[in-house]
Amino acid sequence: xxxxxxxxxxxxxxxxxxxxxxxxxxxxxxxxxxxxxxxxxxxxxxxxxxxxxxxxxxxxxxxxxxxxxxxxxxxxxxxxxxxxxxxxxxxxxxxxxxxxxxxxxxxxxxxxxxxxxxxxxxxxxxxxxxxxxxxxxxxxxxxxxxxxxxxxxxxxxxxxxxxxxxxxxxxxxxxxxxxxxxxxxxxxxxxxxxxxxxxxxxxxxxxxxxxxxxxxxxxxxxxxxxxxxxxxxxxxxxxxxxxxxxxxxxxxxxxxxxxxxxxxxxxxxxxxxxxxxxxxxxxxxxxxxxxxxxxxxxxxxxxxxxxxxxxxxxxxxxxxxxxxxxxxxxxxxxxxxxxxxxxxxxxxxxxxxxxxxxxxxxxxxxxxxxxxxxxxxxxxxxxxxxxxxxxxxxxxxxxxxxxxxxxxxxxx
Numbered sequence: 001x002x003x004x005x006x007x008x009x010x011x012x013x014x015x016x017x018x019x020x021x022x023x024x025x026x027x028x029x030x031x032x033x034x035x036x037x038x039x040x041x042x043x044x045x046x047x048x049x050x051x052x053x054x055x056x057x058x059x060x061x062x063x064x065x066x067x068x069x070x071x072x073x074x075x076x077x078x079x080x081x082x083x084x085x086x087x088x089x090x091x092x093x094x095x096x097x098x099x100x101x102x103x104x105x106x107x108x109x110x111x112x113x114x115x116x117x118x119x120x121x122x123x124x125x126x127x128x129x130x131x132x133x134x135x136x137x138x139x140x141x142x143x144x145x146x147x148x149x150x151x152x153x154x155x156x157x158x159x160x161x162x163x164x165x166x167x168x169x170x171x172x173x174x175x176x177x178x179x180x181x182x183x184x185x186x187x188x189x190x191x192x193x194x195x196x197x198x199x200x201x202x203x204x205x206x207x208x209x210x211x212x213x214x215x216x217x218x219x220x221x222x223x224x225x226x227x228x229x230x231x232x233x234x235x236x237x238x239x240x241x242x243x244x245x246x247x248x249x250x251x252x253x254x255x256x257x258x259x260x261x262x263x264x265x266x267x268x269x270x271x272x273x274x275x276x277x278x279x280x281x282x283x284x285x286x287x288x289x290x291x292x293x294x295x296x297x298x299x300x301x302x303x304x305x306x307x308x309x310x311x312x313x314x315x316x317x318x319x320x321x322x323x324x325x326x327x328x329x330x331x332x333x334x335x336x337x338x339x340x341x342x343x344x345x346x347x348x349x350x351x352x353x354x355x356x357x358x359x360x361x362x363x364x365x366x367x368x369x370x371x372x373x374x375x376x377x378x379x380x381x382x383x384x385x386x387x388x389x390x391x392x393x394x395x396x397x398x399x400x401x402x403x404x405x406x407x408x409x410x411x412x
């Protein structure tokens with residue numbers, strides 16, 4: 001029996017609101033007739049890229065897989081390392097289980113895959129300071145696989161600049177599908193996320209990035225069809241974004257209360273807010289714990305007040321599901337129109353907010369054996385992608401928290 005072929009395609013930051021444009025595009029609209037679109041889907045909290053992609057590939061919440069945010073905790077460091085490495089993930093992943101079942105895997109820029117046991121691996125890892133991008137990538141993935149991609153398709157690359165990066169990775173994945181015939185392929189496209197951060201949700205450059213995504217979908221699905229007429233594909237949005245007009249740093253509140261806050265690497269400190277875009281999480285050392293109640297009451301009094309920048313404190317359930325309850329004292333969410341940064345960064349739109357915000361749902365589309373054609377469903381979570389992927393790959397499910405939508409499969 002022929003082994004299956006599945007492409008997991010991540011369209012970073014295409015929220016459900018972008019579907020109105022995407023369903024009118026020639027390639028995605030044609031693809032809709034061949035599978036099922038699931039709308040009104042909950043993302044994963046914390047709604048940042050590395051957290052969500054790890055939840056999708058493990059089928060578990062951040063509390064269980066251990067990736068709580070994109071960035072590692074380095075108080076006072078304005079440019080901390082990201083969670084690049086597979087070793088940061090607790091437990092198994094879809095690509096691990098595929099390998100155990102004798103399937104070949106390929107990855108181009110899927111988050112948290114540096115050092116992963118993927119057959120052909122091009123991990124998402126970018127240099128900090130004076131590191132060399134090429135050498136960094138080669139050390140953390142398949143060196144010959146990556147070098148071949150750079151030599152064939154790397155002309156015109158300008159680091160993370162878009163759309164050049166996504167154009168490169170799409171061409172590289174198409175070549176990989178033809179030359180390597182992987183059973184599981186992972187591709188992370190970042191064009192729209194980049195433009196929403198820089199230019200906002202409604203800017204024409206953002207709209208153009210979505211049109212480019214559709215053209216990439218067309219090119220990738222043509223390549224998949226040449227690989228396998230019965231191919232499977234799951235296309236998903238990881239998170240939405242909300243417009244931003246104000247950037248705040250909740251560490252300023254701590255300093256106003258005479259806590260010792262780190263402002264550069266190595267600074268002594270006893271209180272620190274880890275800022276995550278739409279939210280921030282409070283860390284206290286033992287000598288500051290005596291003032292925990294005072295600080296909590298101060299934040300509660302500020303929450304919801306006009307101009308405070310704080311919408312509300314996070315619930316115990318949100319703290320638990322995010323995993324931050326194991327490390328942080330409490331969490332706060334930014335007011336609508338506000339984002340939290342402690343490194344001088346500011347964006348026109350951002351994510352990292354809680355799941356109860358209006359206009360903050362996501363979607364996914366699935367095509368493959370047993371998936372009904374031309375169907376539109378609603379509900380569920382991005383965690384549901386893991387068990388569906390396992391089914392399409394015909395590999396045994398592991399301890400997955402997501403569940404396949406009851407109307408998403410039909411008897412084969």
